[in-house]
Amino acid sequence: MLDVATSFDQYKFLGNEFLTWLWFVIEKDQNYFKQLEENFISLNIGNRLILENRLNDAVETISIKGDDAGLEEGILSLQKGAVVIELNLSFSAGNDNKWQFTLKGDTLDIINIKLPTTGAIESKKDVEGFVLEKVFLITKIIKLIDNLFTQFIRLRISNKWTQEVLPLIKQWIFR
């Protein structure tokens, strides 16, 4: 395996491409997620989308924030060569349980996960059950990200990426 610091710098573009691809799939093919997630209801862009465009030595950052913000500026940035570096997502599954969280492209760290409501702790004996419920809800998001990232990586190293997926993404960007 490569040195950790070297591999972080050299391949962080994979995380940004993953988020860019994910936005494309969210917009174009919600059914795609149903095969990955049991009891899937929806996966949507949440209240934050950050893109970055590196042109020569200059770095341009474009932030779109707000619950119902239009994403046209984001598409325009993609047209100019930007990639998504941070994405807030809203995920619903099961009995209308809702998660909201932010994914960072370079690290794939999961930030500010707002979990579905859980029961309250009323006594010390409730703590174990509460933790198990929280862990279950957290791992649901982790599994979703792992499944999506696995799909992305397999696609990314296949010929299908350049022959089928990339043309469709470009078509979506330059609609």
Add this chain to the structure above:
Amino acid sequence: MGILSSSVSITRYKVIDKLEGPVAEAVEKGLTKNTISEIENMESDQNIGWTSFDNPFKPNFEGSSFVIGNYMVFSLRIDKKNIPAKIVTKHFSVEMAKQLAETGREYLSRDEKKKLKEKIIDDLSLRIPATPSVYDLLWNYEESLLLFLSNQKAANEELETLFSKSFKLTIVRLFPYTMADLNIDISDAERDAISKLSPTKFSE
């Protein structure tokens, strides 16, 4: 933000290798040996150690109390005394004036000033309480997965050091490359293909 909070942030690690002997016993030993100790009334300005997630100011790891289901749940605690620079400057000025008046000198040498500043910081450290920061950690031993509930760079660096010291195990942070390399079941040919990837241009 901890596991009991309504909102959490997560940094993921893969744990390389396994412990020797019974797991809970080995973890309890590592936690107990590196439990946080109080630094109130001491000159130390920072202390780092493990604590219990549900009782961070009274750590207790006896009887595998940190095992919940498939996870081991405990916390990293960082106690730090933050002395405002202006307070140091004030005490330094007062003390320096006092020393100059006592000795009849006009100035202190650079070395004397340095020693005086260190003494002032040590004296203030004895009087200023440490601010604790607690970061929860969920360790799924079977899956060699560690979930650290913080994205703060400094906290993550302290975790990596203390974890390695406590359990003699290496942890590798999961980010795009390490996730592909360590967290996905891929063949050597696929691993090789990943290493040859270069950025996609979406705009051309």
